[in-house]
Every structure is written in C-alpha cells, then in structure tokens.
Amino acid sequence: MEELVFSRAEFEAVLPSAILFATGLLLLLMDTCFGDRDPNEDSSPKTHLVLTGVAGALLAFAALSVSAGDTSVRLFAGAMTDDLFGRFAAGIIILATLLTSLAAGGYLSGIGKHRGEFHALIFLGAGAMVLLAQATNLISIFVAVETLSLALYVLAGYVRAWRESAEGAFKYFIMGAFSSGFLLLGMAFLYGASGGSIQLADFGDGLDPVLGSVGTLLVIIGFAFKVGAVPFHSWVPDVYQGSPVLAAGWMAVAVKVASFAALLRLVMATGDSANMAGLIMAIAVITMALGNLAALNQTNLKRMLAYSGIAHSGYLMIPVGLALHEGSVNPKVLAGSLFYLAAYLVTTLGVFVALSSLKHGDRDCDTLDAIKGLGRRHPLIALAITLSMVSLAGIPLTGGFMGKYFIFRDAVLGGYWQLAVIGIVTSMVSIYYYLRPVVAMYFHEPSEKIEKVEAAWGLHLALGITSFGILYLGVMPERLVALSLRSVERLGM
Amino acid sequence: MFSLTACLYLSAFLFSVGIYGVLARRNILVILMSLELMLNAVNLALVAFGRAHAVAGAAGEHRGQVFAIMVLAVAAAEAAIGLSLLLLIWRKWRTIDVRDLCRMNG
Known part of the structure; x- marks a missing residue:
C-alpha cells in the first residue's frame, strides 16, 4: 500500500486551480454577505467583486511561476502532470478570466443583471479548466471536463429573463451531456483496450487494436463537440447568441x-x-470551410462570431493532424497551436469585451444594425473592434496573422501544402464578413441609439490590454514563440 | 457468472437506447432520463472491464469501479443542472416539449 503524502511539487501544481476555486467560493460568499437587498442592486457595478476577482486571477497567475523549471513531473499517482505545456495553457485561461472579470462589473450593471454568481461561475469554471490542462489520466480528465461544462451551462443561461438565453443553455446542456456520454464511452473502451490502465502514458502501444481505435475515435468526437468542430458544431451558434456577450467571449477562448x-x-x-491523422485533417478542412461560409450571411454579431469560432477550431486542428502525420509523433508543430491560442485570446476577447461596453436598453448590442455609426459615436470602441476584426481575419501586423502564419508554414513544411492552401483561401473568404461590421461602424449613418454602459473603467482597461496584446503578438511574436516551443518540447503525460 | 462480452453487449444496448431517447423523444424529462441511461450504460462497461482486468492484490485493482463512482457523482451534478434548466423553461413558457425551443436558427 502506498502512503498518501501530499508532496511540495503536488501542492505547487494544484495551487493555481486551488486559488481559482477559492476565489470563486469567496465571491459567492461575498455576494451573499454584503449584498444589500435594494431593488437597484442588480444595476450597481459591485466594484468589490470585480477587485476580488482580479486579485484572485493575478494571484493564480503568479502561482503558475512558482513551480520551477522545464521538467515535467507526474503527480498524484499520474492523475496530473506539472509541465510547461500545462502552465502555458493555464496562463491563457487565467488571463481570459482576468480580462472577463475586469469587464464584468461595467457590462452586467449596464444591462441590469449584476449578480455575484457570474463572477463565481467564471472562477469555478476556470479552476476546472486549469485542472483539465494538467490532467493526465482518464478520471481526472473526465471530472475536469464535466466540472467546467456544468459552469458553462449555467453561464449560458445566466440571463433568465431572455428567452434566447434559456433556450441556448438548454441546447448546450443536452448536446454537452450527450457528447460527454460519447467521451465517457471512449474512455471506458480505452481503459478496456489497455488492459486496465487509466494512464494516458500507457496508451502508446499495446492497445487492443479494435477497441483502442474505437475508444480513441469516441474521445476525439467528445472533444470535437466541446471545441465546436464540424460535424459536431450545431450547438455553438445558438449558445453564443443566447449567452450574455461577455460570457460568450470567455467561453469561446x-x-x-x-x-x-x-x-x-x-x-x-x-x-x-x-x-487518426487523416481523420483529424479532414475535420480541420470541413470545419474551416463550413465555419467561414456559414458566417458570411449572419446579421447577428454573436452568431457571426460563433461561426468564426468554429472556423478557428478548424485552423487549430491542423497542427494536431500534422503532429500525428505518418505515424511519427512530432510535438514541435504543436507550438503553432499554443501560439495561435494565445493570439486568439486577445483577439476574440477584444471584440467581445468591446461589444460588452455597449448596450441597447437592457439587451446586448449585437446586430449589424445596432453598431452602425459607432465610429462617430464612440471612436475608441470602434477602433478596438476594428483591430480585433482585422486580427481575426488574419491581416499582417496582428497576432491573428502570426498565428495563422505559423500554422500554415508548418503545414507546408510537413508536406501538406493543400491544408495551407485551403486555410489561406478560407481566411480570404472570412475577410468579407469580418470587415462588414467595420464598414457598418464607419460608413453608415447612426440609425439607432447606441448606449454605452456607465462604470466602464474595467472595460476600457481590458480593451486596452487586448488591443496592446494583438499588436504586440503581431509585431514582436518571438518571445511567445520561443516559450511555446519550449512548452511542447517536454510535453508530459 | 457473466462473461465480459455479455456485459459489454448489455452496456452497448443500454447506451443505444439512451441515444435513441435523446434523439427521438420530445419530452425534456425523457431526454434527461435518456442522458442518465447513457452514463449508466458506460458505468456498466467500466465495472465489467474493471472486473475482467483485475489482478488480485495489485495496485490499482479497482480503477474501473472507482471511475464508475466518479461518474455517478458527475451524473448527479449534471442532473441537478438539467432539472433546474427544465424548471426555468417550465416556469417561463409552460412547456417541456423541445419543439417549442427552436426560436434561434440559421
């Protein structure tokens, strides 16, 4: 019998997610204890919650750098691994949570739906996501996936007064639970195929060929659902359209x-x-094509961004397929994925946070009509949206361009120039729908009254950070590229 | 008593019933039940594999069974969220038919 001892390395590895979970619980308590019951409470900015959230996220980010070195260490009898890869992913997740919680006060008080649950849910979800990035056995992966999904279902249905919100949340729940069933079945097959191991590291060889293949396929399907890859993407547009815009942005990233x-x-x-390499590349191709084509004629911005998110899942699938190609597992190309995700963080949150700073009565300002003439009314917000759209489209000097450049370059170097060509063509198609909002903002007369939320300091700060990040990653990507290369070199299992 | 294959067939059958229920039924309550059925079918497979692969006395002998317990806990949390969403929809629109929930499309 092994003795159960909580080692220092284990403590350091769970510290970031522990801080996030603790912050989530603290936020819940604070809202219950200090909330005064006056009717206008939901419209107050609740700065104490925002500041607590920001402090918690900063603390978790600092905790990432506590554990030292490039080594990957297996902890908790293999349930999780502490490596640079996991910490890189955790860093992106924590930054997304930080920016979201900065923006949440202004946005939620603006639409008059400000409750502590929102803050608590993003932190509880983020804790589970950080665990997922570090998890290396089937049980810890499953529990982390489910914990984060439960937080997301509730967030999607956060605004109970909107019909779309409840509808989107319910669709998300059904599809999510359905896909979890497949994920779990795949895991059971992998467990059976490996002869009784739940450790990822044991799945390399010696798997029962049939059971192992089916298991891997089912698990890939389960994750394809979660990231919204075609043909498992049908929930994405409805969920994004129904969710409050800031929650949609956080989810997306x-x-x-x-x-x-x-x-x-x-x-x-x-x-x-x-x-699986061929299958993953096929998913990548149809996801890029379908996501971009379906986004072309959307007039609801949240829905358009949902299809854009599907398309970006497709681009992100390319390195996965490449890494597997011809049987030789080559982790180097995965660096492209990591960099892309970091660029995606600032780009996508940029546009969602910018949309969060606008409102239309107590609704989100999320249609093409609603942002007409924004360039004249609120030039800075229009500028931030433009910058994000340009980066999403992959135009040079932005982070989005560099991300796509690295992925397509790796595809060409790996001998799959067709993938790169399809990626470039679909990116060109995407320029059309990304620039439509820009045209609407600058070249149309203001048709509706767009209101800007009060108490927007957090939104402005978050927008400043994302805009800076987009330009920084576009002009000086070297440091982050080096870090992502180092991260994938010693990928732990 | 029962062979591994027999247990897996039963599990596959239950899983298929669950899939059918989610895809074909319109009543939200029945869909929630079908989702639970899918998870529990997998539990059966996990426990069956756990018994088949057990090496007496070895460390990690009961991994499959432990996994199944974790799945039970997750399924309970999921049911709680599912039922509260159902309640929200019922209170607002007095319906538990999924056909009434398709306002957004395109």
Missing part, C-alpha cells in the same frame, strides 16, 4: 484552450496507432 490542451495530450499519448 477558455473552453478552446482547455479542450485543445487535453486533446493534444491525448493525441500525443495514443500516437497514430489508430490512424
């Missing part, structure tokens, strides 16, 4: 990061024993 981190670990572990 953080879920992708956590799910891709887990998917990468899993794929690296199983290797190409199941011939």
Whole structure:
C-alpha cells in the first residue's frame, strides 16, 4: 500500500486551480454577505467583486511561476502532470478570466443583471479548466471536463429573463451531456483496450487494436463537440447568441484552450496507432470551410462570431493532424497551436469585451444594425473592434496573422501544402464578413441609439490590454514563440 | 457468472437506447432520463472491464469501479443542472416539449 503524502511539487501544481476555486467560493460568499437587498442592486457595478476577482486571477497567475523549471513531473499517482505545456495553457485561461472579470462589473450593471454568481461561475469554471490542462489520466480528465461544462451551462443561461438565453443553455446542456456520454464511452473502451490502465502514458502501444481505435475515435468526437468542430458544431451558434456577450467571449477562448490542451495530450499519448491523422485533417478542412461560409450571411454579431469560432477550431486542428502525420509523433508543430491560442485570446476577447461596453436598453448590442455609426459615436470602441476584426481575419501586423502564419508554414513544411492552401483561401473568404461590421461602424449613418454602459473603467482597461496584446503578438511574436516551443518540447503525460 | 462480452453487449444496448431517447423523444424529462441511461450504460462497461482486468492484490485493482463512482457523482451534478434548466423553461413558457425551443436558427 502506498502512503498518501501530499508532496511540495503536488501542492505547487494544484495551487493555481486551488486559488481559482477559492476565489470563486469567496465571491459567492461575498455576494451573499454584503449584498444589500435594494431593488437597484442588480444595476450597481459591485466594484468589490470585480477587485476580488482580479486579485484572485493575478494571484493564480503568479502561482503558475512558482513551480520551477522545464521538467515535467507526474503527480498524484499520474492523475496530473506539472509541465510547461500545462502552465502555458493555464496562463491563457487565467488571463481570459482576468480580462472577463475586469469587464464584468461595467457590462452586467449596464444591462441590469449584476449578480455575484457570474463572477463565481467564471472562477469555478476556470479552476476546472486549469485542472483539465494538467490532467493526465482518464478520471481526472473526465471530472475536469464535466466540472467546467456544468459552469458553462449555467453561464449560458445566466440571463433568465431572455428567452434566447434559456433556450441556448438548454441546447448546450443536452448536446454537452450527450457528447460527454460519447467521451465517457471512449474512455471506458480505452481503459478496456489497455488492459486496465487509466494512464494516458500507457496508451502508446499495446492497445487492443479494435477497441483502442474505437475508444480513441469516441474521445476525439467528445472533444470535437466541446471545441465546436464540424460535424459536431450545431450547438455553438445558438449558445453564443443566447449567452450574455461577455460570457460568450470567455467561453469561446477558455473552453478552446482547455479542450485543445487535453486533446493534444491525448493525441500525443495514443500516437497514430489508430490512424487518426487523416481523420483529424479532414475535420480541420470541413470545419474551416463550413465555419467561414456559414458566417458570411449572419446579421447577428454573436452568431457571426460563433461561426468564426468554429472556423478557428478548424485552423487549430491542423497542427494536431500534422503532429500525428505518418505515424511519427512530432510535438514541435504543436507550438503553432499554443501560439495561435494565445493570439486568439486577445483577439476574440477584444471584440467581445468591446461589444460588452455597449448596450441597447437592457439587451446586448449585437446586430449589424445596432453598431452602425459607432465610429462617430464612440471612436475608441470602434477602433478596438476594428483591430480585433482585422486580427481575426488574419491581416499582417496582428497576432491573428502570426498565428495563422505559423500554422500554415508548418503545414507546408510537413508536406501538406493543400491544408495551407485551403486555410489561406478560407481566411480570404472570412475577410468579407469580418470587415462588414467595420464598414457598418464607419460608413453608415447612426440609425439607432447606441448606449454605452456607465462604470466602464474595467472595460476600457481590458480593451486596452487586448488591443496592446494583438499588436504586440503581431509585431514582436518571438518571445511567445520561443516559450511555446519550449512548452511542447517536454510535453508530459 | 457473466462473461465480459455479455456485459459489454448489455452496456452497448443500454447506451443505444439512451441515444435513441435523446434523439427521438420530445419530452425534456425523457431526454434527461435518456442522458442518465447513457452514463449508466458506460458505468456498466467500466465495472465489467474493471472486473475482467483485475489482478488480485495489485495496485490499482479497482480503477474501473472507482471511475464508475466518479461518474455517478458527475451524473448527479449534471442532473441537478438539467432539472433546474427544465424548471426555468417550465416556469417561463409552460412547456417541456423541445419543439417549442427552436426560436434561434440559421
């Protein structure tokens, strides 16, 4: 019998997620204890919650750098690994949470729906996401995936007064639980195929060929649901359209990061024993094509961004397929994924935070009509949206361009120039729908009365950070590229 | 008593019933039950594999069974969220038919 001892390395590895969970619980308590019951409470900015959240996120970010070195250490009898890869992904998740919680006060008080649950839920979800990025056995992956999903279902239905919100949350719940069933079945098969191991590291060879392939396939399907890859994407547009815009932004970024981190670990572990490279590349191609084409004629911005998120999942699938190609598992190309995710963080949150600073009565300002003439009314917000759209489209000097550049370059170097061509063509198509809002903002007369939320200091700060990040990653990507290369070199399992 | 194959067939059957229920039924309550059925079908497979692969006395002998317990806990949390969403929809629109929940599309 092994003795159960909580080692220092284990303590350091769980510290970031522990801080996030603790912050979530603290926020819940604070809202219950200090909330005065006056009717206007939901419209107050509740700065104490915002500041607590920001402090918690900063603390968790600092805790990431506590554990030292490039080594990857297996902890908790293999349930999780502390490596640079996991910490890189955790860093993106925590930054997304930090920016969201900065913006949440102004946004939620603006639409008159400010309750402590929102803050608590993003922190509880983020804690689970950080665990998922570090998880290396089937049980810890499953529990982390489910914990984060439960937080997301509630966030999607956060605004109970909107019909779309409840509808989106319910669709998300049904589809999410359905996909969890497949994920879990795949895990059971992997467990059976490996002869009784739940450790990712044991799935490399010696898997029962049939059971192992089916298991890997089912798990990939489960994660494809979570990241919204075609053909498992149908929930994404409804959920984004129904969710409050800031929650949609946080979901878009953080879920992708956590799910891709887990998917990468899993794929690296199983290797190409199941011939999954071709399948993943096929998913990448149809996801890029369908996401971008479906986004073309959307007039609801949240829905348009949902399809854009699907398309970006497609781009992110390319390195996964490349890493597996021809049976030789090559982790180097995964650096492209990590960099892309970091660029995606600032780009996507940029546009969602910018939209959060606008409102239309007590609704989100989320249609093309509603932002007409924004360039004249609120030039700075219009500028931030433009910058994010340009980066999403992948135009040079932005982080989005560098991310796409690295992925397409790796595809060409790996001998899959067709993937790069399809990626470039679909990116060009995407310029059309990304620039439509820009045209609406600058070249149309203001048609509706757009209101800007009061108490917008947090939104402004978050927008400043994302805009700076987009330009920084576009002009000086070297440091982050080096860090992502170092991260994937010693990917632990 | 029962062979591993027999248990897996039963599990696959239950899982398929669950899939059918989610895809074909319109009543939200039945869909929630079908989702639970899917998870529990997998639990059966996990426990069956756990018993088949057990090496007496070895460390990690009961991994499959432990996994199944974790799944039970997760399923309970999921049911709580599912039922509260159901309650929200019922209170607002007095319906538990999924056909009434398709306002957004395109």
